[in-house]
Amino acid sequence: MDTKTLIASEIAKVVPELEQEAIFNLLETPKNSDMGDLAFPAFSLSKILRKAPQMIASELAEKIEASQFEKVVAVGPYLNFFLNKAAISEQVLKQVITDGSDYAQQNEGQNRHVAIDMSSPNIAKPFSIGHLRSTVIGDSLANVFAKMGYEPVKINHLGDWGKQFGMLIVAYKKWGDEEAVKAHPIDELLKLYVRINAEAETDPTVDEEAREWFRKLEDGDQEATSLWQWFRDESLLEFNRLYDQMKVTFDSYNGEAFYNDKMDEVLELLEAKGLLVESKGAQVVNLEKYGIEHPALIKKSDGATLYITRDLAAALYRKCTYDFAKSIYVVGNEQAAHFKQLKAVLKEMGYDWSDDMTHVAFGLVTKGGAKLSTRKGNVILLEPTVAEAINRAASQIEAKNPNLPNKEDVAHAVGVGAIKFYDLKTDRMNGYDFDLEAMVSFEGETGPYVQYAHARIQSILRKAQFEPSTQAQYSLNDAESWEIIKLIQDFPRIIKRTADHFEPSIIAKYAINLAQSFNKYYAHTRILEENNERDSRLALCYATATVLKEALRLLGVEAPNEM
Structure with missing residues (x-):
């Protein structure tokens, strides 16, 4: 059970007036982590219980079983939950290590x-x-x-x-x-x-x-x-x-x-159901009752069928x-x-x-803000564009890692991945201006940036010779690792949201966020330092790399182990 569902179920036990799903949807992430990991706004219960939201929040804080949380406190009209970092990090890391690339696999479809x-x-x-x-x-x-x-x-x-x-x-x-x-x-x-x-x-x-x-x-x-x-x-x-x-x-x-050879059958079905109407010699289906002004033109007056x-x-x-x-x-x-x-x-x-x-x-x-058009010659052909992206990637890889053994394969993965990722990170209903230089950059919100974060983690794991174990006890309690743990735990929900909204940009933005959070962690933490948390830090690296690689795979982008 993810933490959001856990919190919703605990609140539902003491608030029978609201369904668990409604509580789940009301939960918010506070802007400041000092205010907890998740918050429940009591405003929604004010009318039902005829009490001030502040009073409701205070009463709920006393009633809720807090043993599963670090603490539960009322702050004004909000009920703030502080999660047990050590317990949740252990649970999340063990789950990713056990499942590997199958982490976040779901069975909604049941093979349909x-x-x-x-x-x-x-x-x-x-x-x-x-x-x-x-x-x-x-x-x-x-x-x-x-x-x-x-x-x-x-x-x-x-x-x-x-x-x-x-x-x-x-x-x-x-x-x-x-x-x-x-x-x-x-x-x-x-x-x-x-x-x-x-x-x-x-x-x-x-x-x-x-x-x-x-x-x-x-x-x-x-x-x-x-x-x-x-x-x-x-x-x-x-x-x-x-x-x-x-x-x-x-x-x-x-x-x-x-x-x-399958369109005659369509015409026969439409005819049999009495849906074809003649209009200026053509055959149409009226769709006004669906709020569609123009009828569907099925067959032209010369007998030709349409798209x-x-x-x-x-x-x-x-x-x-x-x-x-x-x-x-x-x-x-x-x-x-x-x-x-x-x-x-x-x-x-x-x-x-x-x-x-x-x-x-x-x-x-668009290109330079102008709509692309084959007729006007303002067109970007894919083949030469892919070739140029691979060449640009190769130049950057040569500069960063001249001794990389499989440079051509990596350049291909980075160049092609850069084009795909740039397209997919854009909310699909929005257009974007084609800019190959921005796409293939190793900095900013790009595919190469995410791929490089994954390759960096693989380098750390190789250096440490880390072998994950499902039997080991991995747990972390620091603020930097907690940001990553929460993101990894959120991955199944991110995939579900992507499917529900047909929106791959949700995963692309998630991958950027996870890569940025890891890079911040990397800058502030001595991951390889010998102490009792070393293996837990390496387990966090392993889990992050596993999820980054899977997020990229879902976008159709490869994740090289070296760059």
């Missing part, structure tokens, strides 16, 4: 599935920093939900269908070079796409030809299908090279094309295939209206599981 729609780049388009947020937020949430006991299913819903493939086929047949595409798929296909679009502006027959090729593709024409499949395969090879660099994997690459029809098919397929407990879509905030419509249409179809679907939106990445 969480479907995570993430990354989802467009075939034949470059993978830019714009795709990074969906990729790293989705990857981190997959790790977090696994830690909560769920089984995540990471789905890369590729943009692998659409009229642009008609244009690409026309361009490739005119100017394509098979070897050039194989060597640099995205670059070559993008060049072809830009060139054919430029030609289409002056030659109207290009559009007609492209429409004809896309029609052939939709009808299953062998040549069109073969070219489309090749464009997809070659693009995916390049994407996977990038994903390998980022250490991101997927369970499914079912993209837009996968649902081509939402495909997403309806995908949602039905995923529920049928994975029977998910949660289905999350890690997609930019500009798609908020689309996902509101999607959920509302499914609800209208009678699928209550639509309540288990969540749009995990995020803000934009």
Whole structure:
């Protein structure tokens, strides 16, 4: 039982008027540690008990069983709890040493599935920093939900269908070079796409030809299908090279094309339920009763289906295939209206599981304050950016530790980790300005700062030749170590909050806080001094490193043992 739950349960024993959960939510952390570790404000009981909050706090201080605490005192309208540092530090350190990387593992999910729609780049388009947020937020949430006991299913819903493939086929047949595409798929296909679009502006027959090729593709024409499949395969090879660099994997690459033969069933279901309404020749579903002004456009007047029809098919397929407990879509905030419509249409179809679907939106990445745009050339491509981050990390590692044996691996872990961490430490609904120098800095609230704190601890443990034991009695009573103990004890709750709010920045900020607290401890404490607390201090180092490494892992960031 964590200390907050313990305090809430002790108060609940003497305050039957309030539920334990309500008491738990009212507990505060005093700004000054001299005022205790946790405080209960008695204001909430004033109306119920018809007494002054100060009097209530004093009476509670006398009633509460204080043997589990250092002391319990009333200060004005607050009941302040001072925790037993020695007992709690022993309990926390022993728990981390026993559990190792499984510390804070939870069983909320009971192996139920969480479907995570993430990354989802467009075939034949470059993978830019714009795709990074969906990729790293989705990857981190997959790790977090696994830690909560769920089984995540990471789905890369590729943009692998659409009229642009008609244009690409026309361009490739005119100017394509098979070897050039194989060597640099995205670059070559993008060049072809830009060139054919430029030609289409002056030659109207290009559009007609492209429409004809896309029609052939939709009808299953062998040549069109073969070219489309090749464009997809070659693009995916390049994407996977990038994903390998980022250490991101997927369970499914079912993209837009996968649902081509599943949309008729959606239309039939909507028709059978009497939900399709004609509007200007198109088929729509009215959603006014859900507070959504614009109807969902399901089928255009020319018979073409739309993006939402495909997403309806995908949602039905995923529920049928994975029977998910949660289905999350890690997609930019500009798609908020689309996902509101999607959920509302499914609800209208009678699928209550639509309540288990969540749009995990995020803000934009800017460069120099300007919005990124492929069309305007203001774009940051991921591959060269990762390479530069690794080079910057390598330079700093060379300066700090020129004799490090595995410099290349460490530079990769630090460079890639720096990009991921910087993205994830930002509240996802906020955007951020892309600044590689700030990202890769070893100072400030960065990934390298946290990684370096972990590596420093590993160095201390190596020097001390410390071997943790579950049989030993480790306990500490000083103020500096107490700050770290409280943070380590809080780790399970941090993970739960991250999962509840779909917000990896909670873990990133926690990791920064823990690293800062340890560095403060390191500066003020002679950890290796020979006395009766030496092993307890080393156990604290071991527990801190274990939790830092696990926090970074949940963010998809590696924790090198040396830097």
